[in-house]
Amino acid sequence: MRHEQLIGDSMPEDRVDNTDKHLLDEHSDVSKPHSGKIRKCVENLSQNPGAEIVRYGRRKANILSLGQGEGDAATPDFILKGAQKAMDDGRTFYGPVLGQDPLRQEISNYYDRIYDLRVPTNRVFVTSSGTTAMHLALTAILDAGDEVVAVTPIWKNLLGAIELAQAKFKEVALDNNEGAWSLDLDKLFDACNKDTRAILITTPSNPTGWVMSREEIKAVMEFARERDIWVIADEVYSRLVYGNSHAPSFLEFAQDDDRLFTVNSFSKAWAMTGWRLGWLTGPSRVEDAVRDIALYDNMGPPTFTQYGGIEALRHGEDFIAQQMQLWERNRARVQEFFESTGRIDATESEATFYSFFKIDGEDNCLEFAKRLIDDVSLSLAPGCAFGKVGQGYMRLCYAVSEARLDDALDRLDRALKS
Numbered sequence: 001m002r003h004e005q006l007i008g009d010s011m012p013e014d015r016v017d018n019t020d021k022h023l024l025d026e027h028s029d030v031s032k033p034h035s036g037k038i039r040k041c042v043e044n045l046s047q048n049p050g051a052e053i054v055r056y057g058r059r060k061a062n063i064l065s066l067g068q069g070e071g072d073a074a075t076p077d078f079i080l081k082g083a084q085k086a087m088d089d090g091r092t093f094y095g096p097v098l099g100q101d102p103l104r105q106e107i108s109n110y111y112d113r114i115y116d117l118r119v120p121t122n123r124v125f126v127t128s129s130g131t132t133a134m135h136l137a138l139t140a141i142l143d144a145g146d147e148v149v150a151v152t153p154i155w156k157n158l159l160g161a162i163e164l165a166q167a168k169f170k171e172v173a174l175d176n177n178e179g180a181w182s183l184d185l186d187k188l189f190d191a192c193n194k195d196t197r198a199i200l201i202t203t204p205s206n207p208t209g210w211v212m213s214r215e216e217i218k219a220v221m222e223f224a225r226e227r228d229i230w231v232i233a234d235e236v237y238s239r240l241v242y243g244n245s246h247a248p249s250f251l252e253f254a255q256d257d258d259r260l261f262t263v264n265s266f267s268k269a270w271a272m273t274g275w276r277l278g279w280l281t282g283p284s285r286v287e288d289a290v291r292d293i294a295l296y297d298n299m300g301p302p303t304f305t306q307y308g309g310i311e312a313l314r315h316g317e318d319f320i321a322q323q324m325q326l327w328e329r330n331r332a333r334v335q336e337f338f339e340s341t342g343r344i345d346a347t348e349s350e351a352t353f354y355s356f357f358k359i360d361g362e363d364n365c366l367e368f369a370k371r372l373i374d375d376v377s378l379s380l381a382p383g384c385a386f387g388k389v390g391q392g393y394m395r396l397c398y399a400v401s402e403a404r405l406d407d408a409l410d411r412l413d414r415a416l417k418s
């Protein structure tokens with residue numbers, strides 16, 4: 001059953017697969033009358049190819065999945081103990097909707113220590129996951145019909161969250177030139193119009209591992225400030241940068257009252273995907289609005305897990321460094337394998353634990369992902385799960401033991417040779 005947990009980036013519901021195809025066909029036609037059973041925006045959610053592969057993989061036993069968005073290391077003991085002690089101390093009751101004060105303070109200290117930034121606690125909102133942080137931010141600012149300009153490829157769930165808010169998204173694709181991903185700022189700015197309510201950027205990027213530069217962040221903040229557009233920066237992978245302690249943050253270039261939300265999570269850097277703990281930063285003037293939304297949405301994050309989060313921030317630096325060492329070795333291993341095939345074109349990721357690559361002669365990534373499952377029992381995420389520009393790519397997560405990675409690469413090799 002392990003693979004079921006692991007495939008995909010925490011994709012809980014696999015709405016679309018072959019057996020449900022008739023449902024998709026029926027509901028994806030917006031011209032058809034609304035059935036009235038559930039909200040139209042839910043009926044019309046766009047296809048999620050990553051989830052389709054999750055469902056497809058369930059048909060087989062012993063699938064090896066590197067399609068997941070998490071490492072295979074368990075949460076370290078010092079974090080577990082923080083939560084265990086909180087439970088022993090009776091911290092099992094409802095807590096403040098925007099998080100326990102000690103954790104809000106610890107996150108503020110963390111920005112001071114790691115980024116040399118002053119982010120007061122009234123700008124820090126603890127959430128039950130990065131995903132929830134994103135939903136709170138979108139719910140706070142989007143009206144039906146608003147448009148979000150999203151830099152892609154991007155994790156599909158973020159686009160789904162926009163659709164659930166009854167808003168629309170417009171994709172601005174990163175360019176891939178001579179082995180490097182880059183963002184054309186003119187293209188991004190030209191995509192914004194009077195309906196644009198927000199720009200959504202994930203940096204470091206899942207799936208490409210691209211990291212936005214300080215100059216680019218500064219330019220986007222200036223543009224957004226001038227045009228009264230919100231920026232939502234997903235910085236969930238901010239600590240997973242090779243050769244640097246962290247990626248540049250949008251917070252470095254924002255004034256306290258700028259229209260900026262940053263989304264963050266304990267999931268990736270501290271091996272806490274199952275804890276469902278994250279945070280959001282925003283201007284202090286939205287604190288009450290975010291509290292109201294969280295109150296009605298989920299009543300705030302679980303109480304005792306937050307004490308694990310405090311330990312993670314206080315004592316997690318060695319753990320992150322160790323993980324990064326393993327991932328850096330794995331990244332080199334993957335790159336070496338890709339080169340040895342003579343068929344794979346991949347940009348080495350600057351950050352994250354993903355490799356996003358294209359195989360010569362395999363243009364249909366969804367079909368290829370299914371073939372990998374059928375022929376060699378390997379599950380990887382199809383690139384089309386990350387927006388239009390991802391078509392033809394595959395994403396592999398190398399945050400696994402060296403033995404598991406070698407096994408996966410052997411299977412991929414067999415599939416390529418068959």
Ligand SMILES: Cc1ncc(COP(=O)(O)O)c(C=O)c1O
Nearest residue numbers: 009069129130131206236265267
């Ligand atoms: C870019 C990005 N943002 C947010 C998340 C969600 O993180 P969480 O586990 O905190 O919901 C993920 C998970 O894969 C992600 O890739």
